[in-house]
Amino acid sequence: MQATATVLVYSNNANTREQVRLASGRRPAADVPLVEFVECATPAAVLKELDRGGIDVCVLDGEAVPMGGMGLCRQIKDEIFNCPPVLLLIGRPQDAWLATWSRADAAVTLPVDPVEFASALASLLRQRAALSA
Numbered sequence: 001m002q003a004t005a006t007v008l009v010y011s012n013n014a015n016t017r018e019q020v021r022l023a024s025g026r027r028p029a030a031d032v033p034l035v036e037f038v039e040c041a042t043p044a045a046v047l048k049e050l051d052r053g054g055i056d057v058c059v060l061d062g063e064a065v066p067m068g069g070m071g072l073c074r075q076i077k078d079e080i081f082n083c084p085p086v087l088l089l090i091g092r093p094q095d096a097w098l099a100t101w102s103r104a105d106a107a108v109t110l111p112v113d114p115v116e117f118a119s120a121l122a123s124l125l126r127q128r129a130a131l132s133a
Helices: 014-024 041-051 070-080 093-101 114-132
Strands: 004-010 034-038 059-062 087-088 106-109
Touching: 004 014, 004 041, 004 087, 004 114, 014 034, 014 114, 034 114, 041 059, 041 070, 059 070, 059 114, 070 087, 070 093, 087 114, 093 106, 106 114
Parallel strands: 004 034, 004 059, 059 087, 087 106
Antiparallel strands: none
16 A cells, blocks of 8 residues: 555645635545645646646545535546546535536535545545555
């Protein structure tokens, strides 16, 4: 198992980014690596970090402005070679179909539920590790 995993968190809302950090803690599950966070408040910053490489999972806020995480997810799935898995934060459970449209790998609702979020993040980290092996 790798020592750490890098999780990119995109939201224009600092409170949402904090909810994500607190919900996952240092390690979202015992069988996944420790996580380090890269926080982005703009779509341009997300693209810059993804171009740099080294991101294991992206967490995108579907409610972000001026560009929501759903549109950004669809864009990076089209434009980034070997795009990391994406966990989308959605405003309502009924928006899950939009998460599918955006090609997100998983979705959880806001406000972030720590148990649900940590489980979804750990699952994506396991998936990423299996693909890299």
